[in-house]
Amino acid sequence: MAHLIRISDVPRARWIALRDQLAADGWTLIRGGGLDHSWATLHRGEPVIEMQWDNWTEGEITYAQEQAGLIEAQLPEDIRALLKAP
Numbered sequence: 001m002a003h004l005i006r007i008s009d010v011p012r013a014r015w016i017a018l019r020d021q022l023a024a025d026g027w028t029l030i031r032g033g034g035l036d037h038s039w040a041t042l043h044r045g046e047p048v049i050e051m052q053w054d055n056w057t058e059g060e061i062t063y064a065q066e067q068a069g070l071i072e073a074q075l076p077e078d079i080r081a082l083l084k085a086p
Contacts, residue, residue, distance in 0.1 A: 002064040007082045008057070015059030018079060019051055025074070047071050 010018070019040045023029040027042040027049070040051040047067045053059040061079070063071045072080055 002066060004062050005065050005068055005083070007061040007079060008059075010053075010059030010061060010079065010082065012053060012059060014078070015051065015053045015061075018061075018076070021076075022049070022074065027074075 019029065019031070019042070022042050027044045029040060029042050031038065031040040033039050033053075037052075037054040039053070040049075042049040042051070047070045048063065049071060050062040051059065052062075072083075
């Protein structure tokens with residue numbers, strides 16, 4: 001079983017911007033949800049990013065630790081900074 005890395009408390013506007021930017025950069029985007037909850041799966045071959053957002057907990061980004069190097073290189077600095085937040 002893969003160990004997961006989670007980035008939590010991503011504000012809604014930033015979550016949407018990241019999702020859309022990764023799709024514009026060539027990641028395949030599958031998404032769904034509604035007013036109170038949204039989800040997205042992005043993949044570019046092997047690397048896969050799972051994203052969830054809801055009104056109660058804000059956004060979350062999840063990916064396999066084994067893919068961290070590839071994925072984190074694609075994340076903007078403000079999102080990577082959330083990895084270091086207490």
